[in-house]
Amino acid sequence: MSSPAPIVACVGAExxxxxxxxxxxxxxxxxxxxxxxxxxxxxxxETAPALIVDAARTPPFASPRRLVVVRGPLDADDEALGWLIRYAQSPTASTCLVVEFEEAPPAALRAARGVLQEVACQPLRGGDLAAWVRRRMSEAGGKTLAPDAAQALAARAGADLSRLAQLIEQLALFVGSRPQVTVADVTALVGWSVEERVFAVVDAAIRRDRATALRVTRRLVEEEGVAPEELLGALGKHVRRLWQAVRRVEGGTSPAQAVQAAGVPWRAQAAWIPLVSRLSSSVVTRTLERLVETDTQLKTGAGTPLALLEPCVWELAGLS
Known part of the structure; x- marks a missing residue:
């Protein structure tokens, strides 16, 4: 096992x-x-830099090296980080000092070669998230996942790794002696999130099937008890993905790469590719603005929920 650098920077918000x-x-x-x-x-x-440096200069008591952890993101500003930059010029070899940054550390800190080690802690998305789910299931649960099960679990539980780690342990127990977790197992244990159920509306809208999109919207609200505000929020999340994919295409990314990078569910990517190829971001922006306006109307009681939601779905199904 290799020894960590004198300073380790955890970069990212996960x-x-x-x-x-x-x-x-x-x-x-x-x-x-x-x-x-x-x-x-x-x-x-809440801690004076001098106290942190003093702790880092203290020799270890009974271990090969002392671990000093500074919790909470540091300001990536040379002046605010003067104490850390100065420490990096002459770090204590018997200490590993751990700091956190939301974004990349400043160049002045990176200049200390062989002193700084960066660990990526950015939130995972798309294929990276599914790969993490598969790896975690193998390491912590001792199981494999069927080809579609990792994506299904990530889609239904979201990108919160703490929640996913708990669900992975539960799934490993749920399947008992079986070596593989299937999509059916995920559905039985986790169920369907509002986001995934609302995706049925988006899927119909992208196929320009307005009748189906409106029928599913009514079913979700009237029969399945989905709160209109929650439905609108999930719908907005999918439309923001669409906007992100279109913007990437406008910037020169291929449509296939754009929908994947935007976090479009794997099973829907083929249907999204022709849509993002022909849409402009200004058109999708108007739909997002309509959703924001509808959200305000819902919160102020400006109309019945379905009467406010259905025009949004109708407009989404007419994007071209």
Whole structure:
């Protein structure tokens, strides 16, 4: 197991990945049974830099290396980070100092070669998220996932890795001695999210099947009890994906790559490709503005929910 650099920067806003990185660093730095004695943690915004540096300069008590964790993103500003930049010029070899950044660390810190190690902790999307689900199921659950099951789990549970990790453990127990988790297992345990049920409306709208799109909208509200505001929010999320894909195409990305990067569910990507090829972002922007206007009307009671929702669905199904 390689030894971590004197300074490790966790870059990104995904808390589960940050905690996983810190756990791995603790295992690398600490001697068995004594890691807790040589691990200290400080809140970034409430701790004087001098105290952090003093902790980093303190020799380890019973472990090969001391782990000092600064929790909370640091300002990526050279002046605010002066203490860290100065420390990086002469770090303590027996300490691993962990800091967090929402975006890439500044160039002045990166200039200290061999001192800084970056760990990617950005939220996962699309294929990266599905790959993480498959890997986690294998490592933590000892199971494999059927080809469509990883995408189904990510689509229904969202991109929250903490929730996904819990569901993966539950699925591993749910299937018992069977070696593989199927889509049917995911459906039985997790069910269908509002976002996925609303996608049936979007799917019909993209096929310009207004009758089906309106029928599914009515069923969701009147029979399945989906709150109109929740339905509109999920619909807005799908339309924002459409806008993102169209903007990427306008910027020169291929339609296939654009819909994948926008997080369009894998099973719908083929249907989205011709749509994003012919739409302009200005057209999709008007639809988004209509959804925002409808959201305000719903919240102020400016009309009955279906009377407000159905024109949005009708307009979405007419995009061209």
């Amino acid at each position: 808390p589960w990945l940050r905690e996983e990185a810190i756990r791995a660093l603790a295992a690398q730095c600490g001697a068995p049974g004594s890691a807790v004695l040589d691990t200290v943690s400080y809140p970034a915004r």
